[in-house]
Amino acid sequence: MKKRVLLIEDDKFLLEQLQIAMEDYEIIPASSAVLGMELVNKMELDAVLLDIMMPPPDDIDPEIVGYGRTTGVEICRKIRNLKPNLPIIILSVVRDPGILQRINESGANEILNKPVFPGKISEILEKVFNERLIGQ
Amino acid sequence: MSETLYLAAPPEMERLLRKYSGGNIPPLFSDQEDEGLLGGKGEDLLNIYLAGFSKTYNMPLHLFPVLSNHIDEIQEPSEDDALNYENVRDLILSCENFRSPEKSDTSLEDGCRQCLEKHVLSLKNRNPIAYMCYAGMIGFAVPVYVADKVVAILSTQYRKPKEGAIWPAGFIKQDCCQLPLTVNDSEDEISLQNWHGNYENVWNESKRRIRECEKIYGFKSSELLKGVNERVKNKILDEVTPDDVENIMVKSLIQASEYLSDLLNQNYRLEKESIVGWTRAEMGSALSTVDGFWDKIRWCLENLVRLIGIDYILLISYDRKTLPSLQLHCHCGLPEESAPAMQYDFISGQLDNFISKIKASERIQEIDLLKYREVPILSELYNMYGKGTHYPVLTISSDKFDNRMIFMVLGKRNPASRRRMMIEIEPDNTSAIPANWLRNDDQKHLITIARELGIIVHVFFSIKKIQETKEEQTNLIESVAHDLKTPINNIMLAADNLRNARMSPERASRTINGVVTQLERLNLFAQKAWMLEQIRQNELTYNDSESVDVYKLLSECRDTMSDLAADKSIEIRIDPEIEKWRSVYLDIEKLALVVMNLIQNGIKYSFPETQIDISGWKDVVNSGIVLTFANEGIQIHDTEKDRIFERHYRSKEAIKTDPTGSGVGLVLVKEFVDHYKGRIDIRSIEIRFGRFLNVFSLYLPGG
Numbered sequence: 001m002k003k004r005v006l007l008i009e010d011d012k013f014l015l016e017q018l019q020i021a022m023e024d025y026e027i028i029p030a031s032s033a034v035l036g037m038e039l040v041n042k043m044e045l046d047a048v049l050l051d052i053m054m055p056p057p058d059d060i061d062p063e064i065v066g067y068g069r070t071t072g073v074e075i076c077r078k079i080r081n082l083k084p085n086l087p088i089i090i091l092s093v094v095r096d097p098g099i100l101q102r103i104n105e106s107g108a109n110e111i112l113n114k115p116v117f118p119g120k121i122s123e124i125l126e127k128v129f130n131e132r133l134i135g136q
Numbered sequence: 137m138s139e140t141l142y143l144a145a146p147p148e149m150e151r152l153l154r155k156y157s158g159g160n161i162p163p164l165f166s167d168q169e170d171e172g173l174l175g176g177k178g179e180d181l182l183n184i185y186l187a188g189f190s191k192t193y194n195m196p197l198h199l200f201p202v203l204s205n206h207i208d209e210i211q212e213p214s215e216d217d218a219l220n221y222e223n224v225r226d227l228i229l230s231c232e233n234f235r236s237p238e239k240s241d242t243s244l245e246d247g248c249r250q251c252l253e254k255h256v257l258s259l260k261n262r263n264p265i266a267y268m269c270y271a272g273m274i275g276f277a278v279p280v281y282v283a284d285k286v287v288a289i290l291s292t293q294y295r296k297p298k299e300g301a302i303w304p305a306g307f308i309k310q311d312c313c314q315l316p317l318t319v320n321d322s323e324d325e326i327s328l329q330n331w332h333g334n335y336e337n338v339w340n341e342s343k344r345r346i347r348e349c350e351k352i353y354g355f356k357s358s359e360l361l362k363g364v365n366e367r368v369k370n371k372i373l374d375e376v377t378p379d380d381v382e383n384i385m386v387k388s389l390i391q392a393s394e395y396l397s398d399l400l401n402q403n404y405r406l407e408k409e410s411i412v413g414w415t416r417a418e419m420g421s422a423l424s425t426v427d428g429f430w431d432k433i434r435w436c437l438e439n440l441v442r443l444i445g446i447d448y449i450l451l452i453s454y455d456r457k458t459l460p461s462l463q464l465h466c467h468c469g470l471p472e473e474s475a476p477a478m479q480y481d482f483i484s485g486q487l488d489n490f491i492s493k494i495k496a497s498e499r500i501q502e503i504d505l506l507k508y509r510e511v512p513i514l515s516e517l518y519n520m521y522g523k524g525t526h527y528p529v530l531t532i533s534s535d536k537f538d539n540r541m542i543f544m545v546l547g548k549r550n551p552a553s554r555r556r557m558m559i560e561i562e563p564d565n566t567s568a569i570p571a572n573w574l575r576n577d578d579q580k581h582l583i584t585i586a587r588e589l590g591i592i593v594h595v596f597f598s599i600k601k602i603q604e605t606k607e608e609q610t611n612l613i614e615s616v617a618h619d620l621k622t623p624i625n626n627i628m629l630a631a632d633n634l635r636n637a638r639m640s641p642e643r644a645s646r647t648i649n650g651v652v653t654q655l656e657r658l659n660l661f662a663q664k665a666w667m668l669e670q671i672r673q674n675e676l677t678y679n680d681s682e683s684v685d686v687y688k689l690l691s692e693c694r695d696t697m698s699d700l701a702a703d704k705s706i707e708i709r710i711d712p713e714i715e716k717w718r719s720v721y722l723d724i725e726k727l728a729l730v731v732m733n734l735i736q737n738g739i740k741y742s743f744p745e746t747q748i749d750i751s752g753w754k755d756v757v758n759s760g761i762v763l764t765f766a767n768e769g770i771q772i773h774d775t776e777k778d779r780i781f782e783r784h785y786r787s788k789e790a791i792k793t794d795p796t797g798s799g800v801g802l803v804l805v806k807e808f809v810d811h812y813k814g815r816i817d818i819r820s821i822e823i824r825f826g827r828f829l830n831v832f833s834l835y836l837p838g839g
Contacts, residue, residue, distance in 0.1 A: 011622060012703055013650045017629040020638050020647075053618060093618045096610060114618075115625030118632075 002026040003046040005125065008036030008075065009091070010054045018049075021118040025125070033057045033075050040079050040086075047087040047125055049112075050076055052094060052103070070099055073106045080107030087128040091116055147432045148421035415439045415585060419592050429596055434466045436589065441469050444582060450545040453593065465593065469547070542590040546582075619661050623654040630654075653699035660736065663729055667804050678811055683719035684727060686761065690714065690750055693731045697739065704744040708735060711751035720761055722812065722836065730808045731763075733801040734832055738767035743827065760814070760837035771828045772820040805834075812836050 004026045009015045012031055019027040028043065030036035034057045040048065052072030056065050065071045076088050090108045094100065103111055109128050112121065415436045422432040437449045448469030452462050630647050633639060639647065670676040687710065694708045701708050738748040746768040755762050809816045814836040821829045 011626070013654065014622070014626050014629065016650075017626060017633055017647070020633045020643070021629060023638065093621055115621055115628065117629065 003125070003129065004028060004044065005047045005049060006030060006036065006039055006043070006045050007049045008033060008054075008072075009049070009051040011051075018116075018118065018121070022121065024122065033060075033071055036075065037078060040082060045083075045086060047089065047128060048079060049089050049091060049121065050079075050108075052090055052092040070094070070102065073099070073102050076103070076106040076108050085132070087125075087132060089121075089124055089128065144435065144438065146418050147428055147435055148418050419585075419589060422592055422596070430466045433589065433593070434468055436585070437466065437468045440582065440585065446546050448545075448547040450547075451542065451589070451593070452545060453542045455541075542593050544586055544589075620658075623658045623661075626654045627651050627658075649699060656696050657700070660729075660732055663725075664733070664801060664804060667726070667729065667807075671803075671807055676807070678723040678726065680721050680723055682721070682724050684722050684724045685719050686717055686752070686763075687715040689724065689728055690731060693728055693735055694750075696732065697735045700736070701739050701748070704739060704742065706739055706742055706744065706746055706748060708738075708748045709750065711749070714750075714752050717752075717754065717761070720836075723808075726804075726808050730805050730834070733805055734765045734834075737801060738765055738769075738830075741769040741830070742767040743769055755835065755837065760835065762833060762835050764831055764833045766829055766831045768823065768827055769830055771822070772818055772830055809834060809836070 002025055005022070006028045007015060007018060008030045009018070010031055010033075015029045015031055019029055028039060028045070030039055033054050036048075036050070037057070039045075050072050053069055054071040054075075055068050056071045056074070060071065060074050065074050072090055072092070076090060079086060079088055087109045088107065089110045089112055090103050091112050091114055092103065093114045094103075100111065109131075110124050112124055418432050419436050422429050433451065437451065441447070441449055446469075448467065450467040450470070451465045453465060454462050630651050634644060634647060667676065690710050694710060697708065735748060735750075742748065749766045750763065751766075752761060752763040754760075805816065814834065816835070817831075817833040819829075819831045819833075821831075823829045
C-alpha cells in the first residue's frame with residue numbers, strides 16, 4: 001500500500017506538479033496552512049511535507065512568524081504537539097541560521113532546501129520511514 | 137565648597153562593576169584587527185575609559201556628529217596621513233571652535249567637521265584613540281562606528297583643564313614644545329612660567345605656539361612636520377609618540393578600574409562636579425551598549441533634575457520624515473502613570489507652529505503652554521503641572537541631523553521659585569531668553585549636556601535604523617531567492633513530469649500553460665530587477681518616441697496575467713472606453729512593467745473570486761491620462777500609503793496575505809510616475825466588513 005503523505009504548499013502549481021511526480025506515494029494536497037491542519041486532525045498520515053513560507057492563518061500572530069516567512073515553523077510545532085511521531089519534512093529557502101535553529105527546535109525531522117525534486121523528496125521520505133521503523 | 141549628592145546606581149557603571157571589579161580589565165589594544173570601539177570588547181574599554189577620564193581629569197568629553205555627506209567627500213587616508221601635523225592642529229582648533237549646526241558660520245563649521253572626520257579616518261584601522269599633539273596638549277578622539285561607518289566622534293575638548301584638576305607628573309611633558317621660541321624673551325619667560333605653574337594659560341600657550349610655528353615655517357605644515365621629525369630623530373626634542381600615549385591610556389585605564397573598585401564601597405557619593413562627568417560617561421556608554429539605552433538616558437536626566445534643582449524633564453523628539461508627531465522618549469520627575477498617555481500623539485497644524493517656535497533659537501526658552509493645548513502631549517503637561525502658574529522651559533538639543541529634532545521640556549512645580557515674568561517668544565528672536573530661576577553655571581551645564589544628549593539620541597536612532605536596514609536586507613535576499621527559485625523549480629518539475637509522460641493530454645496542456653505563467657513570472661522579475669539596477673546606477677533612460685495604444689497594452693498585460701488571475705478565480709476587466717483613446721507617447725516597455733506590477737499586486741492582494749477593474753479617463757486640463765486599478769482586498773492604511781513606495785517596504789497586511797515579494801514593484805511604479813511628473817493616489821474604501829476596495833490611480837500628464 002502506498003504511503004500517505006500530506007503536502008502543505010501554498011503554490012498550487014508546485015502542489016499539482018509534485019502530486020503528479022510523486023506517483024509512488026499517495027500525496028494529499030493542502031494549499032494552505034489551515035487546510036493542512038484540518039487534514040492532520042482528520043487523517044491517518046505517514047508523513048507531512050510542509051512549506052515554510054506561507055500566509056499565516058488567523059490563529060497565529062503574524063509578527064511571531066515574520067509575517068509569513070516562518071509560518072511553517074509554527075505549523076510544524078502544532079503538528080508535533082498533535083502527533084508526536086509523525087515525520088515532518090520542512091521545505092525551505094531559508095539560510096538564516098537563527099531560523100534554521102528554530103525549525104530544528106520545532107520538531108521537524110528534516111529540512112529540505114528548495115528547489116525540491118521528487119527524487120530528493122523520496123530519498124528523504126524513505127530515510128525518515130526507515131528511521132521510524134528502527135525506532136519502533 | 138563642593139556639594140555632595142547621593143545618586144542612584146549609574147546603569148552602565150553597575151554593569152562594569154559587576155564585570156570588572158578588582159581591577160581585572162582587558163588589554164587596551166587587541167592583536168586582532170579592531171572593528172572599532174563599538175565592536176567586540178571595545179565597548180567596555182570605551183566605557184571604562186570614559187569613567188576614568190571624567191573622574192581623573194575632570195575633563196569634559198564631547199560628542200560630535202558626523203554626517204554621511206561629509207564622510208562621502210573624504211578620501212581614504214594614505215599612510216602619510218596617519219600622524220600629520222595639519223590634521224592634529226586642525227583638530228585642536230576645530231574642537232575649540234566647533235559650533236553647533238544651528239550657528240550661521242557654516243564654512244567654519246564645515247571645516248571643523250571635515251578635519252575631525254579626516255583625523256578620525258586617518259586613525260581608522262589603527263589605534264582608535266588619538267595621540268599627543270605637537271603643541272603640548274593631550275587629548276583623544278574616539279570614532280564611534282556603526283556598521284563600519286563613523287557616525288560620531290567622542291573627543292576631549294582641547295582646552296585648559298579645570299583649576300585644581302589632577303594632571304599627573306609627566307602627563308604633559310614640560311619640554312615637549314617642539315621649537316625654541318624666538319619671540320620676545322621676557323614674554324616667553326612669562327609664558328613658560330605660566331606653562332609650568334598655572335594651567336590657566338596652557339591652552340592659550342598652545343595656540344600661541346602653533347601660530348608661532350606657522351610664522352616660522354610660512355604656514356607650510358609639511359615643512360614644519362619635517363623639521364619636527366628631524367629634531368625628534370636627533371633627540372633634540374623629547375617628543376611624545378603614540379606609544380607614549382598608549383602608555384598613558386593604559387595607566388588611565390588602570391586608574392579607572394581602581395576607581396570602579398573603590399566605587400563599590402562608596403555608594404556613589406560624588407561631588408557635584410563629578411556628577412556632570414559621570415552623566416557624560418553614562419551618556420557616552422549609552423551608545424556602545426544599546427541595550428538599556430533609555431534607562432541610561434533617564435539616569436542622566438535624573439541627575440540633571442537634582443543638580444539643577446528642577447522638578448521634571450521630558451525628552452521629546454519630532455521626526456519630520458515619518459509621522460507628524462511628538463514622541464516622548466523618556467522622562468523623570470513625573471508620575472509613571474502619566475507617561476503612557478503621552479507616548480505618541482499624531483497631530484498637525486498646531487505642531488508646526490510649536491516646532492517653529494522652538495526652532496527660533498537653540499537657547500533655553502520658555503513657551504506658553506496654554507497656546508499649544510491642541511498639541512496633546514503638551515496639553516497633558518499643562519493640565520498636570522502648568523495651569524495658571526508656571527511654564528516649562530524648552531531646550532533644543534539638535535535639529536539638523538537625520539530630520540529629527542530632539543528637545544527637552546523642563547519644569548518647575550513650585551511657583552515661588554519662579555522669579556521672572558513670562559516672556560513672549562517671537563519666532564525670529566534669536567536673543568537669549570533669560571531663565572532666571574536657573575543658575576548661570578547650571579544653565580551652561582544644561583545647554584552643553586542637552587546638546588550632547590541630543591547627538592547621542594540621534595546616533596542611537598542611526599544605529600537602530602542600520603539594524604533595521606540589515607534585517608530588511610536579509611529578508612530581501614530571502615524573498616529574492618524565493619522569487620527566483622520558485623518559478624525555476626516549478627518549470628523544471630513540470631518539464632520532468634511532461635518528459636516522463638506522467639499525465640493525461642488534458643493535464644499536460646494545463647501544465648504547459650502553467651509553465652508559461654511561471655516563465656512570465658520569471659521574466660517580470662528579471663525586468664523589475666533590471667530596471668531597479670538602472671535606477672540605482674542612475675542610468676535609467678526613457679524612450680518616449682513610440683506611440684502607445686493604451687487599450688492594446690492593457691489587454692496584453694491582462695492576457696499575460698490571466699493564468700495567475702485564474703488561479704484565484706479573479707477576473708480582470710478593462711473599461712471599453714479606453715479603446716476609443718488616441719495613442720499616447722510614453723515609454724511602452726516601462727508602462728507595460730508598471731501595469732503588470734499593478735495587476736500582479738492586485739491579484740496577490742485580492743480576495744479570491746473578485747474582480748480587478750482597470751478604467752481610465754482623459755485628463756483634458758493637463759492633456760494627460762488617468763488610469764485606475766481597483767481590486768477588492770485588505771486595507772491599505774493611511775500611514776502606509778507613502779511608505780509602500782519605499783524600496784523594500786512591505787505593509788504588514790500585505791505580508792500577511794503573501795509572505796513572498798521583495799517590495800520593489802511599487803518603487804518602479806513611483807519612479808515611472810515621477811519621471812512623467814505625474815502622481816499616484818491610493819484610496820482604500822471599506823465596502824464590506826474587512827473587505828476594502830483599493831484603488832491605485834495613476835495621473836500621467838501630457839500623455
